[in-house]
Amino acid sequence: MELALSPDDAAFRDEVRAFIKDNYPAEMRVANPETDLSKEQMLLWHRILHNKGWIAPLWPKEYGGPGWSITRRFIFEQETTRAGTMPPLAFSVTMVGPVIYTFGNDAQKNKFLPRILSGEDWWCQGYSEPGSGSDLATVRTKAVRDGDHYIVNGHKTWTTLAQHADWIFCLVRTDPTAKPQSGISFLLIDMKSPGVTVRPIITIDGSHEVNDVFLENVRVPADNLIGEENKGWTYAKFLLGNERTSMAGIGRSTRYLNRLKKIVKAEIPEDDPAHLEFIRDITRVELDVLALEATELRVVAQMARGIDPGPAASLFKIRGTEIFQNITELTHRAIGNYGLAIREHPVSANRFMPGPDYGHTASEKYLNSRKLSIYGGSNEIQRNIIAKAVLGL
Amino acid sequence: MDIQFTEEQELLRSSVQRLLRDQYDFEARRKIVASEDGLGRKQWAEFAELGLLAAPFSEAAGGLGGGPLSTMIIMQEFGRHLVVEPFVETVVVAGGLIEQVGSDAQKQSYITDIIAGTKLWALAWTEKGSRFDLATVATTARRDGDGYVLTGEKTAVVAAPWSDYLIVSARTSGHRHDRGGVSLFVVDRRAANLDLQSFKTVDGRRAAEVSLRGVRGELLGREGEGVAALEACRNRAIGALCAEAVGAIGELNAATLEYSKTRKQFGVTIGSFQVLQHRMVDMFIAHQETLSLMQHLSLSLNDDEAGVSRLASGAKSKIGYAGKFVADQAVQLHGGMGMTDELNVGHYFKRISSINIQFGDPAYHVLRYAQLDAAA
Numbered sequence: 001m002e003l004a005l006s007p008d009d010a011a012f013r014d015e016v017r018a019f020i021k022d023n024y025p026a027e028m029r030v031a032n033p034e035t036d037l038s039k040e041q042m043l044l045w046h047r048i049l050h051n052k053g054w055i056a057p058l059w060p061k062e063y064g065g066p067g068w069s070i071t072r073r074f075i076f077e078q079e080t081t082r083a084g085t086m087p088p089l090a091f092s093v094t095m096v097g098p099v100i101y102t103f104g105n106d107a108q109k110n111k112f113l114p115r116i117l118s119g120e121d122w123w124c125q126g127y128s129e130p131g132s133g134s135d136l137a138t139v140r141t142k143a144v145r146d147g148d149h150y151i152v153n154g155h156k157t158w159t160t161l162a163q164h165a166d167w168i169f170c171l172v173r174t175d176p177t178a179k180p181q182s183g184i185s186f187l188l189i190d191m192k193s194p195g196v197t198v199r200p201i202i203t204i205d206g207s208h209e210v211n212d213v214f215l216e217n218v219r220v221p222a223d224n225l226i227g228e229e230n231k232g233w234t235y236a237k238f239l240l241g242n243e244r245t246s247m248a249g250i251g252r253s254t255r256y257l258n259r260l261k262k263i264v265k266a267e268i269p270e271d272d273p274a275h276l277e278f279i280r281d282i283t284r285v286e287l288d289v290l291a292l293e294a295t296e297l298r299v300v301a302q303m304a305r306g307i308d309p310g311p312a313a314s315l316f317k318i319r320g321t322e323i324f325q326n327i328t329e330l331t332h333r334a335i336g337n338y339g340l341a342i343r344e345h346p347v348s349a350n351r352f353m354p355g356p357d358y359g360h361t362a363s364e365k366y367l368n369s370r371k372l373s374i375y376g377g378s379n380e381i382q383r384n385i386i387a388k389a390v391l392g393l
Numbered sequence: 394m395d396i397q398f399t400e401e402q403e404l405l406r407s408s409v410q411r412l413l414r415d416q417y418d419f420e421a422r423r424k425i426v427a428s429e430d431g432l433g434r435k436q437w438a439e440f441a442e443l444g445l446l447a448a449p450f451s452e453a454a455g456g457l458g459g460g461p462l463s464t465m466i467i468m469q470e471f472g473r474h475l476v477v478e479p480f481v482e483t484v485v486v487a488g489g490l491i492e493q494v495g496s497d498a499q500k501q502s503y504i505t506d507i508i509a510g511t512k513l514w515a516l517a518w519t520e521k522g523s524r525f526d527l528a529t530v531a532t533t534a535r536r537d538g539d540g541y542v543l544t545g546e547k548t549a550v551v552a553a554p555w556s557d558y559l560i561v562s563a564r565t566s567g568h569r570h571d572r573g574g575v576s577l578f579v580v581d582r583r584a585a586n587l588d589l590q591s592f593k594t595v596d597g598r599r600a601a602e603v604s605l606r607g608v609r610g611e612l613l614g615r616e617g618e619g620v621a622a623l624e625a626c627r628n629r630a631i632g633a634l635c636a637e638a639v640g641a642i643g644e645l646n647a648a649t650l651e652y653s654k655t656r657k658q659f660g661v662t663i664g665s666f667q668v669l670q671h672r673m674v675d676m677f678i679a680h681q682e683t684l685s686l687m688q689h690l691s692l693s694l695n696d697d698e699a700g701v702s703r704l705a706s707g708a709k710s711k712i713g714y715a716g717k718f719v720a721d722q723a724v725q726l727h728g729g730m731g732m733t734d735e736l737n738v739g740h741y742f743k744r745i746s747s748i749n750i751q752f753g754d755p756a757y758h759v760l761r762y763a764q765l766d767a768a769a
Contacts, residue, residue, distance in 0.1 A: 133728050135658035158729045203732045204739035210729075268524065273760050332746075336524045337549035339750050342595045352590050354549060354602045355521075363595050367743070370724050371732050378728065380668060 003071065003297055012072055016079040023048050024085050032361045033086045034368075035207040036347050039122070039164040046088045046119040055117055056093050063101045063109065064117045070304045081251025091160065092116045092123040095239050096169045099186065103227040103235050112167075112188070126156040126170030126189070126213060127236070133158075134381050136171065137180040137233065141215060143172035143187055145222070150174075150187060152195075152218040158375065162198050162211040165191050170215075175230050186232035188224040189215070205367035206345040240377065247376070248316035249324055250293045256327045257286060263334045263358050278334065285326050292319045311389045314382040321372035321379065332366040335359035342367075396462070396688050405448065405463055409470040412443055417474045419737045426477060426597040432555050437478050441510025446484055454492050454504050461629060461694035465636040465687065472640025475740055477597050479513055479552035485633045486626055487514030487560050490577065494614030494622045499579070503558070515556040515582075517547035517603050518623060525753035527562070527623045528572045534563035534610060541565075541578060541612060543605045551751065553601035554591040556582050561605065562623065565616050575619035578610030585609075596747040597740070627752050628705040632687075632694045634748045635708050638716045639687045641741045641748075642680050645723040648738055649673060652727055663726070672722055679715040686711055703765040706758040713755030716745040 005013065025044040030036040049055040057073045059065030068076065080087065097116045100108055115121040132138045141154020152172055162168065168189050175183030189196070195218035201210045226235055260282060268275045296316065299309045332339045338355035342363040353360045373379045387393040398406070416436060425433040440446055448463040450456020457463070464485055471480060488507045491499055506512040523529035532545025543563045553559060559580045567574025580587065587608045589601040614622050650673060653664030663669055690708040693701045720742040724731035731738045749755055 128729070131657075133658065135660075138658075202734040204724075204734055204743060206734070267522075269522075272524070273764075274524070274757060277756055277760070333754060333756065336754075337519045337750060340549050340551065340594045340596075340600055340747055341592050344593060352592050352602075354590070354592055354600075366746075367595070367739075370721070370742075371729075373725055374728050374732065378725075380666075383668075 003074070003300065005071075005075070009071055009075060013075045013079060016076055017083075019052065019054075020079060020083045020085060023052075024083065028086055029084075031343075031347075031357075032364065035205075035209065035345065035364070037086070042086065042089070042164075043119045045086055049088060050118055055088055055119075056097060058094060058098060059101065063097075063113050070300060074300045078251060081249070082254065084252075084255050088119075089122060089161070091125050091169075092119075092121065095125060096123050096167075096188075099169070099226060099235050099239050102238065103186075107223065108188075108226070121166045122161070122164050124159050124162040124165035124168045124191075124213075126159060126168045128158045129155055130157055134378055136236065137184070139171045139173055139184060141170065141172045142176070143174050143185060143220070145174075146219075148222050150220045150222060150225070152187070152189065152215045152220055154215050156213040156215070157210075158201070159198075159211045159213045160209055162191070162213050163200065163208070167191060168196075168213060169226075171232055171236055174232075178230065181233040183230055184232040184236070185229050186226040186235045187220055188226065189218060189220050193218045193220065195219075203368065204370070205364040206342065207364065207368065208345065209368075247313065248292055248296050248320040250289060250296060250320075253285075253289050253320070253323050253327060256324070256331065257282065257289065259358065260327060260331050260334060263331060266356070266358075267334055267336060278330070281330055285323060285330070288319070288323050288326075292316070292323065311385050314377075314385045317376065318379050318382050321369075325369045325372055328362075328366045328369040332362045335362050339363055339366075396692065398466075402459075402462060402466060405459065406466045406470065408443055409445065409467055412439060413470055413474040413476070417476060419475075419740075422475055422477065422597075430555065431477065431593070431597070431599050433478055436476075437513075438510050440478070440480070441508070445480070446510055447508040449484060450488060450492060450504060450508065454500055455508055456504070461632050461691045464629070464633050465691040468633045468636035469640040469643075469687075472637035472744075473644050475597075475641070475737070475744055479515065479555060479598075481630060481633045481637075482516060482552040482556070483507055483512075483514045486516045486630050487558070489629045490516075490560060490613065490622060490626045493625060494577070494618075499611075499613065503579070512557045513552065513555050514558050514560065515550055515552040516626075517550045517553065517559045517561045517580075519548050519550070520546060521548050523548075525757045526570075527627065528575060528620045529570050530562050530564045530575050531569050532561065532563040532605065534565050534576060534578060537609075541576075541610045543578060543580065543608045543610045545605055547603040547605070549600055550603050551594065551598055551600045553582070553589055553603055554599040558582055559603065560613060561603075561610060562619050563610070567617075572620050574617050575623075576616045577613040577619040577622060579613050580605070580608055580610045594747060596744040598747075624702060628701055629694060630752050631705040631709045632690050634751060635683070635687045635690060635712045638712050638745055638748050639680070639683050641745055642683055642716055642719045645719050645738065645741050646673070646676050646680050649676065649723045649726050652730075656728075669726060672726065676719050676722055679719050683712045683715045703762055706753075706761040706765065709753060710755040710758035710762060713749045713758070717749060717755070720745045 053066055056065050057068055057076050061067035100112050129139055143150040143152045168191055170187050170189055171184050172187050173183050174185040195216040197214040199212040200208045202208055264278045299312045303309055338359045341354050343353055344351050444457055445467055447456045448459040452458040491503050520531055534541040534543045559582050561578050561580050562575055563578055564574055565576045586606045588604040591599055591601045594600050654662055656663050686708045690704055693704050723738050724742055727738050730736050
């Protein structure tokens, strides 16, 4: 299914397609890019996109964005995900960048934006805390003003790839007496500051993606406050809206479905009754993808006409994650007895994994994808958003 | 159809519970899994000492005569504690096969050692492309003097790296998918020309690809009748795995309920949200149903009823799907914590996921249940 494209947009699509084909680094094509690449390897594609001027499709031209229309942004997203390229670090480009150019002052824009674009600074997100998951407004990390600094104390958790980060953007409580949403500020903290400690959290797939970040008497220049003190909640909500937009994951689901079909063909003979069962299950997921893709295209077409999509992002997040979880489950099932094995992390070339290559990441993907319905606002929370904002319940 | 347990059975349950409570908490298990060979030899010796390794065997074979009901009781507790030692592989599967089809000499020698806790076993039946079909066997065995010589590849053999002996299915006649012509052999795991490529499993166990290039094997049971023996063996294995799954489901439900009563968001416990209440009610119902089906299957195995194969497939499927539902929801309701290696919830998830592969996944067994009905 495709958008109806003007000749110019069609030419743009072809250009993007060719650029990916000619420039995507071969060394980023590993079994599981999310866990197997070093920081430097992850940044290879980022730098290539930066040199091309394509690193930040969302950003206005004056800050270094390409100045694309909504349609072109969508085409770019579609082509890069269909081709299985690893997206540039979302915390930098999609999340904190737009907050800085929308709410930051000129000094902050000049200092941070170019380094985000170039990949020089790696950002992580200091939102969740042990007591504040779905209910973010209850963050307890405290920032107390001390002359031209804040003294920050607290504990952030589920911080993705903090082990690589140069900076963390944090929600901190600056007014403990105000209502939960009103006493929060948005603070940028240098990860090299004394008092910042990162502790790995190993997840059920054995990988190290997330971390605890402890902040103990960290001195942060007041210049690193975004916007106004105690207005952080507004900026945080703005950012969360950006986080949820690309979650339909059509390109990724389509790629994994195609791979799954190949696995089923190789693993299960056609005269085995299980074969028909797989065909039926896979086809049902294909139809789920088709319906979600049609919805996404409809929303994009509306946005191009200037219509606010409202909480469509919540719908994409719910269905996109459910579909991908379903695909990883089917893939794990398709490889049969080999599904008992799991790669050891950190991945080492001389450790043995049984069975054909296409099955080697099935277990870890299946396990890892459990997080999708939890993070970025759990699917239960997304349903609450639709119930309230769309249905008026 | 509620089982009224005998005093002896209650005693067995409480003694397993006591042992595991004292020696097999989650931290102790973590140490065992992280150790070099990933196995608690000391714990295994305790199991032997307590008579668990003797429990299901008949008194004639030197056991305690507890049968499938004692296996059920033990495995339910093992499921609650995520015990990794190869009780199913050694006692239920290999021991059961030896007792069922072995010669007097084989029983005398092998079962005695199993009960004493001095020998570990694994069953090598799966091959590349066999998926869950017991009769798809390409490994061959040819007569050589008074023994046999085996050649072929077995895949994903759970507990093989720990084992002293393997029971290997191999073809003595017929073609790759024929039901007849498959025989079972006892093979010394350290025999010449036998190679293992070991790997870790999702659920903290060890398994291996097994390569046999002219390995001497000793016939177990009658030549050519291995598939029938394996079918009966699989029924018993399913009985044990279902009990283990039910133990895990019970623990997941208890942990999730407890969490939902203490975890606060938006100023209230998350258990006060109706959508989560209903989810947990469905988890409770799943536990009740699987518990009933587990007992039903174990009684049927105990009485060796005619329809036991079909019931085993039905239970494996239903308990598999229910277990998956509970495990999914337990992780979901624990949020990020459910994703961590630190919390036990994810480890129950992984064990249930592996149980759902061993001896056939829920989709395989639902079809088999239907086919056995059509055949009846």
